Amino acid sequence: MKRSVVIGALSFTLVAAAAGATVTLRNVIRHGARRSVSAAAPSAAPVPAVIRPDTLIQTVNPAAPATRTSLRRATLTPAAAPAQRVAPAHEAPAALTPIAPAAPVAHLDLEPVEAAAAPRSVQVVAVPVPAALLSGGDVQYQVVPEGDAHLVGALNGTVAVTSGEANRPVVVAANLSKSAPAGVQTVARVQFSQSGAVRGEVLVRLNVLTIHSALIRLGQTVLGGHAGDRIPLRYFVTNTGNATDTLAVRLLAPGGWRVVGAPTTIVIPAGATATEEVTLWVPSDAGIGSVRLGVIVSAGGRDLARADAGLEVVAGAALHGGPSLQVNSGVASVLTNRTSAPVFEVDATGPLANGLTMSGRFIQATNTATADPIALARVGYYLGGSYLSVGASHWRATAGATGHTFSDITGLNAYGRGASFSFDDTRYTADVLGASPSVGTQSSSGHLYGARIGMHVDGGWVGATATDLQDNVFAPRQLQAIGVGGMSPAFSGFTLSGELAHRSYATGSGMGWSAEVDQRSADNQFQLRALSAPGGAAAYARAKSEFDAQAAHTIGNLQLNGSAFLSTDQNQGFGSLRSVGWSVSPRYEVDSHLSLTLDAHGSAYSVNGAVGSFGSNETAVRAGAAMHVGPFYASGGLTAGQVSRTTNLPNAPSIVDAGGRYGIEGTMGASTDRGLFEAGVSYDQSAARVGYLPHEALLSLRADNVPVWGNSRVHAEVQQYLWFGALPSATLVRLGVVVPLPQDLHLTVDVQHNPLLTGPTGGNRWVPVVKLEHTLSVATGSSHALVRGVVYEDGNGNGVRDRGEAGVPGVVVRRGDETTVTDKNGEFTLIQETAERLRVDETSLPFGDVANPASELQSPDQRRVEIGIWATASVQVRLVPTADETGRVPRVDFRPGLVNAVDSAGNVWSARTDSTGTARFDALPPGTYHLDFQLQDVREPVHTAGPAPTFVVKPGATVPAIRVPVYPRPVRLFDPTNQRGRGGATKGHG
């Protein structure tokens, strides 16, 4: 029964310096206090307290306590007791030994002590001994835990007031877990007693800060689909904070993709998990390839968690249920008087029959002389370069525009018209080229012949190359080379490669060599290259000699990048050229929104040309920042540098121009499903004659992929250049629209105004280009599928598809170079011929599911495949400390321990034990397992006894927790004074 208590009012604020915590003790007049402690004797009624005039602490109005910031402790002076009856209301917890009142005494109603606290910390609170007890002899205290509080340290004791310890507070230390709920919670009661009687108690309250924290997990980390598909993505958001939170979820997808279900907000209690789904539509004109998706959870504008997934857009089964060849045919025309003659193009990409794939392009201008390649490029038409390429998983043959890069010292960038062939399997490689020199619409005399054969050896590669190359398309080049080379298997992350070749070129011959060291790990990348190629770029190399080094190292949020290069070359185009450069570019990720970069770089070159020699030397530093919040992004930077140029002409004094260079630039934009919008500004100022315009300002606006009028898409761009001198400013404008028409036709109209361009389509005129294109999907795979199959839910785990076991859509299936996706019935087809086995990409399965291992055992000749999907089970293993024959129970922290679950095929799954000995296997596939334990690293020697525990995981069934007793391990004590070897050791329990 609760009684009214009137004692008085007092407040304390002090800094518990010893404990490092700020505490508050307040005595108030309360009515019906929940845990008031009082005695019944009216004669011992408590007296109200008054504040001495010299105190710095205000009198407290219990209804509206004032903020107190004083550091001095108030003292109490008993005053005349009001006529108020106090009833007993002692509520000592049963778990404690009650401090029995020896005699009726006055009970104090003491105000709680409250302190701020953070989860995952030990909060120390100092509770002063009530002043009313300081004159009554030593004070005993008892700290009683409340709720789930975990208190550390002494829970009872005596404050020897009579021995000068009056100022010693009672220290309460509460260990708060990571999930300690936000808000005020009572963690303890401190009962004070004196002379055997409980005199009062103080509630210890902690005001736990709210922590926003979340985890996100995706149902699949790989998704598959076709252009035009609607793809669901399930995700699980767990509120790992300590309070109910409103979490915002958004999806990062390519601009212009339609998304339903994001952005959204979810209200989730602390510790709870919400299962949500977002759906995205792959645009019907999406290309084949991999797309990166991101799901981000945020609260209060701050990102808390992110999960990424890849979406593989595969060749189109969406339209007709089988693989297809995409054929685009179109016509484009530049609508000016001189250049309106149309240009035709046909391109095709996709699978053919019997595992063959093809790609090809044919483009022809009706009047090559008047065709305007600059304007046509705006609608994706590039003159020249028609080709046809057919291939399978291990080979590809190309006719028409083709080319090949053999190696750094046996020939780079040999392009022409002719034929090429490449082969690569697990054992051999081969590349052959035969062509006449040609680039774009230009060709020259000469020839391009070469062959390279190689063999994979134990993870490495060895090969030989022979080339005979000569062309004069842009600059005269000539090389006859024969070389051998190889690459080592990776060891400790390092790969070594090198090549030696004899090179004959127009003006001589010599031995060339190249060497490269690569090292890659999660946090480091390092590459060192060096080569000597006599003849240089005029003999199909990058330079006559070259050295470059690149390194990157990641330390937490800091990424350090550095590079250096040195090269020399010589040919009749410019005489000799020597260039050097270096850069150091640290980048710091402040958080998931903001990154800071610093880029210091320098470069220099010197040329001995036909006119004379000239050179340049530049050093600059750029500091920049980039940020993104939701769909918005921004970046900016400041650059400062120093440039000098030299010119040395025959019979003239050397000329040196030097000066500074400064710049500032910024860009901001938004990438949304309604398009991309961006604005940018930059300004550069440089000294005269050092290779930069004295002043240049650029203002730009851009909108891209903006949907209008149904499925039409618009882009627009404006650039304004200002040079502030004799050079007039220029405004570039470009507008375009792509309009889908009936019958799979697309109309593209692009208009540009570019005063910087000259010629028939430049200057101060608007130049429109129109393209009409038809897209045709030709079914090629439905009647030529080499493998048909289904992925289904094997509910009973028998490995056979039974009635009612549904197909699983959206599963990515791979075989060799071919990738496909199951349709809504779980069906799939594969069309390429390959000796490789089929496999399911398990990251594309619903979370917790795995493929039946038997599905990986199909023979290459199998034409029908049924792959069962099993639900995995979560299994918890609990190591239970158990007494041995002596009765000793080990007290042990199990954290370094490891528990292995071994299936009947010998596959091993491992789980770490936590401090309590609990190990959790999150996803064990169906099977029979036995456990073994690695406990040798546990600090306290323990062991298990008896046969290894076994258990069975059945599809869809729950496995009860497995309890394994562990015992203290007998310890052998070595006696160094006993020299009789092992026999001298004593044996016993440690």
Add this chain to the structure above:
Amino acid sequence: MNPALGLCGILLAACVTSTDTGSSTLVVTGTWDYAASQSTPTTANITGTLIVSSQSNGIFQGSASGSETEGSTTTPVSGPIAGQTVNDTTVDFDIFFNSDPNGRRHVAAVVRDTMRGSWVETGGAGTFAGSFTAVRRSGP
């Protein structure tokens, strides 16, 4: 240090660090057919037009446009020109294709209406170099 020697040094340095182009009689204004070939590190070419619109005290400015072919790709390029005449037969100018702040430096000898020379551009992607010619189509 003798102050007079120091002053002389400064004056001497000032002499050698300035480019006196004002005395050149070379006039380059006009429209030029431009053809540049890149020979290192790979081959490519640009063909187009240079328009030198103004020249004063040897300093000239204008614009360039054309198309660049590399591999199987042809792309449009355009941008301003800034440069100076070094003497009566030599020019030194930069073309800022696609408004790249890094200029492509051209140093060439001019004989009547033809300039021939070398060009170099250096930047983050490395150093590129080659030769070029330009023939004046129309003059001042």
